Amino acid sequence: MSEKKILLLAGDFTEDYETMVPFQALSMLGYVVHAVCPDKRAGDSVRTAIHDFEGDQTYTEKPGHNFVLNYDFDRVDTTEYVGLVVPGGRAPEYLRLNQKVNDIVRSFDQADKPIAAVCHGAQLLAAAGILEGRECSAYPACGPDVRxxxxxxxxxxxxxxHVQGNLATAPAWPSHPAWLAAFVKLLGAKITL
Structure with missing residues (x-):
């Protein structure tokens, strides 16, 4: 059996939990997860931010970890992957300006491969033009982007x-148990105890 690869799109100030938790959980399940960022190579890192919900009108932001990328963005060939993970944080805000990032997202969608997007990750789905006529959850501040x-x-x-077709979308990192379980189900994996 050949290895099953998943692509994870990251960038500076990606949300810490929304990047590290999927990377570690999917790796633990046996997937090869390639974490990439435009203009960076394997061994480079991206800075992360921790977003928390502490009763303010919006989330608060604190410094997170440095997350080490393990694959070169320029080497990505979407045909080699079974699924795509799009974390939130502030990274999607500027990653959506990169045409190759949008092409990658469209390629996964056109091939009907599972896509997991959380929080501000919906900004990439919107910029790639794959939300027309579809349902998508996200952090509430991204609702206008979806619409x-x-x-x-x-x-x-x-x-x-929220799951519709090949999309598993969620509002924020508290959804990880449900979000990752839905994504893994879309990938065709069965977890039994």
Missing amino acids: MAGGTFIDIPADQV
Whole structure:
């Protein structure tokens, strides 16, 4: 059996939990997870930020870890991957300006491969033009992005996931158990105890 690869799109100030937890959890399940960032190579790192919900009108942001990338962005060939993970944080805000990033997202969608996006990750889905006529959850501040891209924003509690077709989307890192379980199910894996 050949190894199953998953692509994870990261960038500076990606959300810490939304990057590290999927990377580690999917690796633990036996997937080869390639974490990449435009203009960076394997061994480079991206800075992360921890977003928390402490009763303010929006999330707070604290410095996170340095997350080491393990694959070169320029070597990405989407045909080699079974799924795509799009973490949130501030990275999607500027990654969506990169045409190759948008092409990557579109390529996964056109091939009907599972895509897991959380929090601000929906900004990449919107910029890639894959939300027209579709449902998508995200951090509530990204609801307008989803709607302007022709999608229907699904407002759910922060610990829930919304699945439609090949998309598993969620509002924030508290959804990790549900979000990652839904993504793994879309990948065709079965976890039994």
